[in-house]
Amino acid sequence: MPAGKQVRLIFSHRFNSNIKFETNKVMTKLAIIGGTGLTRLAELKIIKSDRLDTPYGPPSAEYVTGDFIGRRVVFLARHGSPHTIAPHKINYQANIWGLKQLGVEQIIAVAAVGGITQQMTPAHIAIPDQIIDYSYGRKHTFFDDGQHPVTHIDFTYPYNQRLRSALINAAANALVNISPIATYGCTQGPRLESAAEIKRMEIDGCDVVGMTGMPEAALAKELNIDYAAIAVVANWAAGKTGEEITMAEIEHHLHTGMAKTIGLLKAFLTLE
Numbered sequence: 614m615p616a617g618k619q620v621r622l623i624f625s626h627r628f629n630s631n632i633k634f635e636t637n638k639v640m641t642k643l644a645i646i647g648g649t650g651l652t653r654l655a656e657l658k659i660i661k662s663d664r665l666d667t668p669y670g671p672p673s674a675e676y677v678t679g680d681f682i683g684r685r686v687v688f689l690a691r692h693g694s695p696h697t698i699a700p701h702k703i704n705y706q707a708n709i710w711g712l713k714q715l716g717v718e719q720i721i722a723v724a725a726v727g728g729i730t731q732q733m734t735p736a737h738i739a740i741p742d743q744i745i746d747y748s749y750g751r752k753h754t755f756f757d758d759g760q761h762p763v764t765h766i767d768f769t770y771p772y773n774q775r776l777r778s779a780l781i782n783a784a785a786n787a788l789v790n791i792s793p794i795a796t797y798g799c800t801q802g803p804r805l806e807s808a809a810e811i812k813r814m815e816i817d818g819c820d821v822v823g824m825t826g827m828p829e830a831a832l833a834k835e836l837n838i839d840y841a842a843i844a845v846v847a848n849w850a851a852g853k854t855g856e857e858i859t860m861a862e863i864e865h866h867l868h869t870g871m872a873k874t875i876g877l878l879k880a881f882l883t884l885e
């Protein structure tokens with residue numbers, strides 16, 4: 614752990630449940646992390662922006678706190694503002710640590726993905742329930758400073774089930790068609806996959822492929838923050854159509870998918 618940090622960690626012997634934070638804000642509870650296609654929340658009535666420093670370095674962007682349809686939320690642009698940080702360069706540790714410092718207890722992560730299995734058509738939305746991590750070389754844990762007992766968090770259910778259910782319920786209310794379960798495969802990027810890689814991922818059980826789901830989900834779990842994701846399909850994954858994937862196609866489908874995502878988020882916030 615770097616010296617001079619402002620946030621104190623007290624580790625438990627075995628589990629992460631005893632991590633204690635001296636948070637500097639306690640009022641804000643819900644955060645939305647936006648990815649490609651959602652770099653800001655247009656209807657957020659901004660109250661303040663926090664540029665935080667963390668023991669892990671700077672987060673991707675300022676944390677923007679505001680009212681979104683009357684509910685207080687913190688928004689973070691995962692790829693920075695402007696959108697310049699590639700998936701493998703994102704400081705996931707700093708992003709999640711900063712949210713904890715702000716007192717955030719729930720994260721809804723929005724992420725663009727490629728569709729692998731039949732239901733995952735472009736502009737479709739899935740609420741993943743499982744993850745397979747194919748990424749590498751990312752700083753993926755808070756529990757590696759060598760000064761505390763080794764800690765193994767449970768990751769049987771990577772996403773918070775209560776938050777997932779609330780999102781699924783909100784989708785039904787808002788008449789947004791979603792897939793309520795899906796396995797998210799996280800690749801390293803920034804390149805897209807080869808057709809053979811996608812074939813292998815499908816055999817592994819992946820329904821969608823993205824580049825940012827890990828270590829974000831695991832780091833949130835290490836800090837006891839409820840975490841669920843809205844995966845927005847931007848394109849058919851490599852080899853699924855016989856055509857090459859273009860950025861124009863991705864942008865087009867994300868535009869539609871993100872409009873549905875905003876509807877889903879509004880329904881979620883109304884019902885919560």
Ligand code: HPA
Binds near residue numbers: 824848
């Ligand atoms: N692969 C990985 N990440 C993605 C894709 C994809 O096809 N589309 C959007 N994000």
